[in-house]
Amino acid sequence: MRRKSFGNMQCPIARSLERVGEWWSILILRDAALGLTRFDQFQESLGIAPNILARRLKALVEAGLLERRRYSDKPPRDEYVLTPAGSDFRPVLWALLAWGNRHFAPEGPSVVIVDSKTGVEAEPMLVDRRSGRPLVAPHFRSASGPAADARTRGRHGVVAAKRSDAEPAAQGRDGD
Amino acid sequence: MRRKSFGNMQCPIARSLERVGEWWSILILRDAALGLTRFDQFQESLGIAPNILARRLKALVEAGLLERRRYSDKPPRDEYVLTPAGSDFRPVLWALLAWGNRHFAPEGPSVVIVDSKTGVEAEPMLVDRRSGRPLVAPHFRSASGPAADARTRGRHGVVAAKRSDAEPAAQGRDGD
DNA sequence: AAGATCACTTGCATTATGCAAGCTAGTGAC
DNA sequence: GTCACTAGCTTGCATAATGCAAGTGATCTT
Numbered sequence: 001m002r003r004k005s006f007g008n009m010q011c012p013i014a015r016s017l018e019r020v021g022e023w024w025s026i027l028i029l030r031d032a033a034l035g036l037t038r039f040d041q042f043q044e045s046l047g048i049a050p051n052i053l054a055r056r057l058k059a060l061v062e063a064g065l066l067e068r069r070r071y072s073d074k075p076p077r078d079e080y081v082l083t084p085a086g087s088d089f090r091p092v093l094w095a096l097l098a099w100g101n102r103h104f105a106p107e108g109p110s111v112v113i114v115d116s117k118t119g120v121e122a123e124p125m126l127v128d129r130r131s132g133r134p135l136v137a138p139h140f141r142s143a144s145g146p147a148a149d150a151r152t153r154g155r156h157g158v159v160a161a162k163r164s165d166a167e168p169a170a171q172g173r174d175g176d
Numbered sequence: 177m178r179r180k181s182f183g184n185m186q187c188p189i190a191r192s193l194e195r196v197g198e199w200w201s202i203l204i205l206r207d208a209a210l211g212l213t214r215f216d217q218f219q220e221s222l223g224i225a226p227n228i229l230a231r232r233l234k235a236l237v238e239a240g241l242l243e244r245r246r247y248s249d250k251p252p253r254d255e256y257v258l259t260p261a262g263s264d265f266r267p268v269l270w271a272l273l274a275w276g277n278r279h280f281a282p283e284g285p286s287v288v289i290v291d292s293k294t295g296v297e298a299e300p301m302l303v304d305r306r307s308g309r310p311l312v313a314p315h316f317r318s319a320s321g322p323a324a325d326a327r328t329r330g331r332h333g334v335v336a337a338k339r340s341d342a343e344p345a346a347q348g349r350d351g352d
Numbered sequence: 353a354a355g356a357t358c359a360c361t362t363g364c365a366t367t368a369t370g371c372a373a374g375c376t377a378g379t380g381a382c
Numbered sequence: 383g384t385c386a387c388t389a390g391c392t393t394g395c396a397t398a399a400t401g402c403a404a405g406t407g408a409t410c411t412t
Contacts, residue, residue: 010286012276075409091302095271100188103261108323110186123305126267128298147284
């Protein structure tokens with residue numbers, strides 16, 4: 001049978017999920033972002049079976065999100081630390097955190113983002129870096145980028161509803 | 177055996193993943209955010225097996241992220257549209273998109289976020305809504321929120337490295 | 353020398369996922 | 383009216399993926 005891979009899709013979301021879309025992977029990255037590094041720290045934190053954890057860690061290392069480093073030779077011990085790409089996953093984690101707090105925390109948020117120095121709670125929001133404008137739905141949308149090939153241009157690798165109009169070239173009208 | 181659920185964890189990231197963490201779920205939400213609504217649109221877009229798609233749609237409806245609506249009676253036809261909670265998932269999608277573009281698009285981004293009117297590309301960035309300051313790692317971190325219970329306070333539901341100091345009460349020093 | 357710890361691996365059971373096919377309720381063409 | 387066709391699924395069966403329990407090897411502690 002074999003599980004279908006997202007890796008050959010053009011969409012960057014699909015490519016991201018190819019690396020972190022499996023059960024446990026994101027929680028492992030969360031714990032790594034919290035500072036956990038050792039095998040049994042992850043195991044105790046997550047309550048995950050050791051064979052699964054070993055598989056996930058291996059996959060995350062191969063995906064370039066974690067680095068396996070020997071920190072002791074006399075007892076051979078390795079630790080797993082975030083690579084720059086893995087550390088850069090933090091915005092996704094925090095977006096997930098904020099979304100979970102908004103919708104699935106009826107008793108109030110149990111985890112929040114705070115200013116490290118003052119302890120004041122922060123409220124995550126996506127903006128455009130240059131203009132600073134909030135990235136909200138009707139005003140912004142996704143569209144084909146420069147590296148979209150002609151085959152998928154104007155539909156993000158999505159075989160959407162058929163459209164007879166030919167795409168102009170630069171940016172096709174995309175949904176959203 | 178039974179797959180382990182994240183639903184009973186306190187961490188909002190785990191709760192979010194309980195709803196969208198399965199294979200295909202996030203890509204279905206992506207397509208729904210692009211405007212797809214019908215069963216066979218999703219199927220054609222994703223190349224997903226129909227039984228799996230049916231199961232995922234059902235789960236997303238039960239999770240409150242999609243709403244199933246009848247739009248035709250004479251041929252009985254339903255459509256799936258995003259609920260407010262599902263639509264609010266967009267920041268996570270765009271954070272994933274930006275992360276994928278930064279790290280897994282060697283040939284350049286094939287999908288980007290643009291201003292709907294001008295078509296100018298936007299660069300997603302997380303900030304604190306009130307102060308407007310960028311939410312970056314050393315300056316901000318995650319910490320226990322008001323609804324964290326004593327058992328997990330100071331560790332986000334994470335059984336981290338043992339610490340002998342008692343937690344003060346309000347905000348425990350957490351990793352990150 | 354007898355545990356204890358860390359970081360796993362191996363065996364085997366249970367789910368989840370996938371493909372192909374079928375099925376139901378209609379619609380349009382003749 | 384019946385034949386083909388579409389949309390939106392369901393059913394059967396094969397193949398991964400996930401989980402639990404137990405075991406292994408290297409080292410450290412007592």
